[in-house]
Amino acid sequence: MSGLLSVRAAVGRAVRRPSGRREGRASMTRVFISYRADDDSFATVHLDQRLAARFGAGNVFRDSRHLRPGADFEPKLWRNLAGSSVVVAVIGPRWLTGGGTDNRLLRPADFVRRELEFALELRLPIVPLLLGDVAMPAARDLPESLRNLVNHQFRRLHPRNAEATVQQFVDELDDAYGDQPPTxxxxxxxxxxxxxxxxxxxxxxxxxxxxxxxxxxxxxxxxxxxxxxxxxxxxxxxxxxxxxxxxxxxxxxxxxxxxxxxxxxxxxxxxxxxxxxxxxxxxxxxxxxxxxxxxxxxxxxxxxxxxxxxxxxxxxxxxxxxxxxxxxxxxxxxxxxxxxxxxxxxxxxxxxxxxxxxxxxxxxxxxxxxxxxxxxxxxxxxxxxxxxxxxx
Structure with a gap:
């Protein structure tokens, strides 16, 4: 099975099998998932499910799950981002370019760029989550407003043991940001x-x-x-x-x-x-x-x-x-x-x-x-x- 396909399969297995360590308890931690829809959205969906199982569905924000069709999405998006305890930036093979070839992060109106700029402005913790063998973006590939992102400690979702790494990632977020009221x-x-x-x-x-x-x-x-x-x-x-x-x-x-x-x-x-x-x-x-x-x-x-x-x-x-x-x-x-x-x-x-x-x-x-x-x-x-x- 290829790298990203095995990530999808293993993340799916991880979602179906809760760890039981802290699953289902009340949480005040709020997680915002920043991702590109035309990147590896399958892994993002299952990561969302795994995080929701730990912290509660209402405490994990992924725009396509929370925003109703026809809604004025920007106020809800920014309010949820401002109220987050931690931001997870999911970085797959098409994070820079999406479905095209140009670096979309160089566009000031790009929403992934704006989400991360907003998080940095508010000094929110950002955890880059790299999928498969994707490398951490180089500073030269990022606009000046996002270059500090390369200094943030990342985590990687490995294709060969995705089930364990997803669980470890959720546990680490819980240990670092669990029970922190995002007021x-x-x-x-x-x-x-x-x-x-x-x-x-x-x-x-x-x-x-x-x-x-x-x-x-x-x-x-x-x-x-x-x-x-x-x-x-x-x-x-x-x-x-x-x-x-x-x-x-x-x-x-x-x-x-x-x-x-x-x-x-x-x-x-x-x-x-x-x-x-x-x-x-x-x-x-x-x-x-x-x-x-x-x-x-x-x-x-x-x-x-x-x-x-x-x-x-x-x-x-x-x-x-x-x-x-x-x-x-x-x-x-x-x-x-x-x-x-x-x-x-x-x-x-x-x-x-x-x-x-x-x-x-x-x-x-x-x-x-x-x-x-x-x-x-x-x-x-x-x-x-x-x-x-x-x-x-």
Whole structure:
């Protein structure tokens, strides 16, 4: 039997005979299989089955098994990749070229290339799995963005003892990444406009993320605006600084896009960002943002950030973020922070007398304090300097 045919047969036998060591137990490990459909997809299918038997079918992502016909596949693809514990890159004899002769990895839009670039950007572990006698690709055959892949320790699926090597590979993944919750903190930005959103808004937001160096940001069009999911927690400060600044500048050049409400929230974005997106959407719909826009005719954006985001990305003062331009507002017992990008202070907030104790939010009243310059830190933040009410 030839090399790859024997791999197929032996992998099939491995799938039908579970090891019993850890089979069937609950797992938090999530595995993303990156492969080329016109490479040796037969081996990939059975590898998927073997991994699913160990980690659970819902924890192993292979696009053709998870994506329904007609689905908008890109958001689901990138969300699953961002929520992975480990990426397995299956490399067969046609991995570079597919069914043709040209090196497809040199095309920027090639999905295998984009998957691995995304994984490297997020510093996810990548395990190359070589099929048969296939050699590890040379650095000269890879685009510059993927050349680090040659430094990743690979594993090989041998044709003569594929049953044992598949089992060993699954065991090694389990030992290295088993029971590691794939939760990943990051930032969600909700950009709301009039409904339906102006044409070109999603493209503008997508360009703003690229120009801000946020290569891993996921941009999704919604019925009334755009969601940006940045799954790299280390880039939160860039969202507060570079992204907001680039987006504001771009809006001044395109008045037809109107004025926007933008909310920023920091929380878990993988394996699913739903709770973090929902929190950001609630903030983006706060009526006080309309007050800010009405009181500031030249402002293109009214920005609100959750306290989780502020403490992570704004308060440290990185990426040129001016924290003195933010006003603190208490909404339903929680702190949030308001800004009109390009202005030293958000307008439209009605002054009230300064209390002797921290204000308590009641009903729909929004109490806001402004902190200028450095925060005085001791047991708590220093006394309020100004307190505002929205008049509601």
């Amino acid at each position: 990943r903190p990051g930032t969600v930005a909700v950009v709301l406009a009039s409904a339906p959103p102006p044409a070109g808004l999603s493209n503008l937001v997508r360009k703003a993320t690229a120009d801000s160096g946020l290569a891993a940001a996921l941009v999704e069009q919604t019925a009334v605006g755009v969601h940006v999911i940045q799954p790299d927690g280390a880039k939160a400060a860039a969202m507060a600084g570079d992204f907001v600044r680039v987006l504001t500048d771009a809006l001044h050049g395109q008045p037809d896009l109107g004025r926007l409400r933008v909310a920023l929230h920091f929380g878990d974005v993988a394996p699913t960002p739903d709770d973090t997106v929902l929190a950001a959407r609630h903030l983006a719909n706060e009526p006080l943002l309309d007050d800010v826009l009405r009181a500031t005719p030249g402002a293109r954006i009214a920005l609100i950030a959750s306290d989780d985001f502020y403490q992570t990305a704004v308060r440290p003062g990185r990426h040129g973020v001016d924290r003195s331009a933010f006003a603190r507002v208490h909404i339903a017992g929680r702190d949030a922070w308001v800004q009109a990008p390009g202005f030293p202070h958000p307008r439209g907030l009605h002054a009230a007398s300064e209390p002797s104790a921290p204000p308590v939010a009641t009903g729909v009243t929004n109490n806001v304090e402004t902190v200028h310059g450095d925060l005085v830190m001791g047991d708590k933040i220093g006394h309020d300097k100004n307190v505002y009410r929205s008049g509601r």
